[in-house]
């Protein structure tokens with residue numbers, strides 16, 4: 001779920017996407033924590049929900065609120081980084097509206113040699129020559145439906161999940177599913193004896209509302225019934241790490257979470273603006289988010305949606321109607337009201353321009369062009385800063401060979417990006433881990449270059465601060481699956497940089 005890539009920007013690296021799917025904090029969390037359990041809703045023991053691989057019995061309870069529906073509540077204090085549970089997917093398969101992909105590795109169909117398995121689908125209906133005739137996403141629905149015939153317990157787990165049929169039935173989406181999925185499965189594949197129309201629609205809904213986006217190289221989706229019970233918050237208190245190879249999801253506390261708090265995950269992409277996140281949540285998860293961040297025009301002080309006012313040329317325009325789910329864009333300084341159409345077309349044009357950014361110089365030019373258009377933290381330039389802070393010292397020039405100006409720029413960008421991440425994706429999230437890693441690497445080079453001119457106590461203090469950043473980065477990144485680049489980075493940083501830095505500090509008088 002919780003498809004970070006709905007931003008659709010190739011430039012936003014995969015690293016962002018991994019944390020940013022599927023989250024409760026802020027004002028709403030405390031409100032929900034006190035919500036009493038309704039007698040009318042059957043609240044299962046969380047362990048009966050999914051394919052649990054690791055979980056401490058009694059740690060979580062299922063609860064229900066008028067706002068979120070069912071959700072998971074922690075029964076004891078959690079420390080940031082604590083593993084809450086690990087779960088294997090119930091079903092997984094191609095994304096909705098997928099083109100032809102290999103049903104084993106989910107790579108896009110190129111030619112016979114490119115796939116990990118010889119034939120993508122056995123009945124031959126969707127051979128490569130008929131490319132485009134099939135929504136491969138229907139295969140995932142079929143995998144869900146087949147549970148009815150093969151594994152009634154798993155089928156019940158699937159049916160237990162929210163499908164929002166009542167809402168979806170009145171949307172164009174229902175008709176699309178009718179054509180692309182229901183007719184295909186029941187009539188083209190002739191499975192009408194086994195499944196009803198309503199069952200197919202329900203599985204479509206369960207997938208739409210509950211699935212997580214998976215895949216390191218190629219994207220696919222999977223259902224984790226226990227993880228799906230977590231509520232959404234645009235500043236989540238949990239984070240998750242996926243192991244694409246064996247389909248296991250580790251859900252961890254991103255921050256310290258006191259007992260009695262709902263667990264939350266961000267279903268949208270955390271680093272998009274409020275209007276964009278809300279639109280995605282409304283269209284694909286069928287609710288209006290009213291979390292603390294969504295109700296605050298300045299998004300908890302980050303100003304991620306701030307547009308520069310062309311009238312007074314002093315202030316920024318924000319959606320002051322956010323708390324009422326309205327779009328009322330007003331300048332904070334001169335009170336000029338900006339038409340929604342103006343905001344929408346501005347964003348559309350700049351989103352298109354961001355797609356043309358593909359290296360450090362074009363990124364820097366883009367960031368510069370955004371001055372006088374957006375707040376420096378606006379999500380459009382922010383996405384570029386997020387990528388370019390990592391690119392310096394990695395793309396063309398090695399870190400130790402960066403010019404003093406470029407090294408300073410990398411340091412400034414990493415700190416600027418972290419200031420926003422600390423608020424919007426706080427704690428142990430891969431996104432923060434990667435930027436912390438880049439920051440400490442640049443700081444070490446910077447300190448080496450300066451050390452001859454630094455007094456020992458100042459040198460020691462700087463090194464100790466860098467050591468703390470390095471330790472945080474390692475602690476986060478080593479929670480990733482062992483097959484990932486993030487894990488590899490954490491292990492080499494642990495074996496080399498951590499040892500060297502600790503030794504350097506210990507040798508200082």
Ligand SMILES: C[S@@+](CC[C@H](N)C(=O)[O-])C[C@H]1O[C@@H](n2cnc3c(N)ncnc32)[C@H](O)[C@@H]1O
Nearest residue numbers: 067068069070162209210228229231232285287
């Ligand atoms: C993945 S399910 C979560 C479990 C769900 N509450 C249930 O009872 O099955 C997502 C659905 O939960 C509800 N939900 C989750 N977080 C919410 C929030 N912050 N505000 C309103 N509804 C929320 C919405 O109905 C959403 O479509």
